[in-house]
Amino acid sequence: MKGRCLTFAEREEIALLRAQRQGVRQIAAAVGRPPSTISRELRRNADRGGGYRASTAHAAAYERASRPKESKLVANQALRERVESDLDQRYSPEQIAGRLRREFPDDPEMQVHHETIYQALYLQSRGALRRALTRRLRTGRGVRKPGRKAGQRKNRIPDPVSITERAPEADDRAVPGHWEGDLILGRRNASAIGTLVERTTNYTMLVHLPHGYTPELMRQALARKIQTLPKALRTSLTWDHGTEMRDWKQIQLATDIEVYFADPHSPWQRPVNENTNGLLRQYFPKGSDLSVHSEADLDAVAAELNGRPRKRLEFRKPIEDIEPLLLQ
Structure with missing residues (x-):
């Protein structure tokens, strides 16, 4: 089974077929990859003039893989501001994520997993959200358990209905x-x-x-x-x-x-x-x-x-x- 990343040999074959003016589907069939993989490769790693060279594409892909992935909350200002606003209202990360899915069912750019929000709050390397917002998170539940005073009867409610x-x-x-x-x-x-x-x-x-x-x-x-x-x-x-x-x-x-x-x-x-x-x-x-x-x-x-x-x-x-x- 082929790996997730394209190899240099595959990129050489893509470059050759591209030079022969083969379409995305023909290249995909020849290389044995899905058409979406070929389309993404040509979009991401082609040079400024629209040409495609295996060595240049492979170097660009390697450099991109070596960089830490930018958080969605860093890249998308509208999403980040919405999440910060909801945290200000004391929504939990899970409530925020669920509500976004409900409000933007057809817009994945305005959706985010609740774990991504937690990471943005707590992990220094992904601190996309204001740290001050962590105090808005619920940190525990308060359940009242009052004790009886000495001599107080267990039930002083007349005729309670169960x-x-x-x-x-x-x-x-x-x-x-x-x-x-x-x-x-x-x-x-x-x-x-x-x-x-x-x-x-x-x-x-x-x-x-x-x-x-x-x-x-x-x-x-x-x-x-x-x-x-x-x-x-x-x-x-x-x-x-x-x-x-x-x-x-x-x-x-x-x-x-x-x-x-x-x-x-x-x-x-x-x-x-x-x-x-x-x-x-x-x-x-x-x-x-x-x-x-x-x-x-x-x-x-x-x-x-x-x-x-x-x-x-x-x-x-x-x-x-x-x-x-x-x-x-």
């Missing part, structure tokens, strides 16, 4: 309107932000809790946020067993949304919310005071998350999937 009683349609995420909720906690558990994530679209809403997360404050803030949704998107809400949801019956009455509770210590029963909480730690680090953020700040963060392409959505954005439903 997740096992939730409609089966919520499990396969085929029907929108089923939400998962939780809190992310700040320094010493003194402040919190409520998180709501729709299971089908990954659409996220953040609940402003500037004065704490007592059951009364939680009831007021959560009901107000849910009431902004059209009724078609208020089917169910699944929460953990945090005591902030003690007034769940009043929330259900005020919003017409069915409230269910996951089993204790079972974060996998709310996977969409747990994953989103990890993403939110990029904006709200552990150990920080969450009460300093305004409602406008939270809305801006939610909008940024909802504008990120998601692999589970085939690199569509949550806002793209839910927007027609919000307008109903």
